Amino acid sequence: MKKRVIIVTLLLIFSIGICLYELYNINNISKESIENLKTMQMYVEQEDMESAQTLSEQTKELWDKNNVMLTIFIQHQYVEDILQTLNVMDTALNIEETSDFFTENTRAILQISKFSHTEFPKIENIL
């Protein structure tokens, strides 16, 4: 019995560790992405397309880099939807379609906020 208790205690610690690691990463990625997206909006409003494009590339890279880690923890569909929106936004930025860019930018901010909010242990998520 003692051996079993030790094993399950270790498993419990491992599970809690995984959950905390997931929360920490999602929080960081979401924060950084939303900041980037808002700055991008500002750059486009100031017609600084070059800086906006660089930031868009950085945001895409951030998601590509963390894609595997995110799909391990999150419903694959959520991650794919965000990646798709970021790609469409990047294309709109490259062809300087500002109205499309603003639409996709807002969509990406909403998707990422929703994505991070649904993962946090808030009372509305638990219930």
Add this chain to the structure above:
Amino acid sequence: MLISLIRTIILYIVIIIAVKLMGKRQISDLQTSELVVTFLISNIAAIPMQNTAQPLLSGFIPIIILVCCEIFVSVLMLKNTKFRQAVCGRPVVIINEGKIDQDALKNLRMSTEDLCEQLRQLDVFTLQDVAFAIIETNGKMSVLKKSGKQQPDASTLGIVIPDNGIETVVVSDGEISDFSLKLCGLTKDWVYGIIQGQNVKLEDIFIMTADKTKNYNIIKKEVKT
């Protein structure tokens, strides 16, 4: 499809480990809470097995947590009787000194047909034969017959039955079991001596049983023609 196959194998291994951690028990012996946990684990595992868009971890974590809760609760139940009673309940006496406790039956939502059926399953066909009947916490019924209706055992009859110990399978399908030999205090040399004396090859033995008094029985493999 290949993903489903790999996921199924991984989840199968996880479930085997989970069930092993929870301990060996037959379904009929499970407490209500244990039964619920077992069903929950199988249901949780089925979701990521079928839906490949769902992360596998979303199946692992609930399974791990359920197993942890189950083991922690069982440890607490061992240490604390009040906690055990709160989780599992108490055994309920439904027949006390030959008298049926109708209130207890009502509380258990047990009909007279259910009572008679369960008694019949325990080889009791007349209510008058029962001194005590108790519904255990796992829902099974235990019965003590009235003294005049109980079967006498060897000690009651004053008969001495020789103690042969447990009969174990010492050779199964041509393979010697060290565990079984140890259990009845025998050695491999004894087995080799017997099979040599019987003029049988070890690989030709289908089953060989023995007890601690060195009584044995050999069944050879059937020769296919």
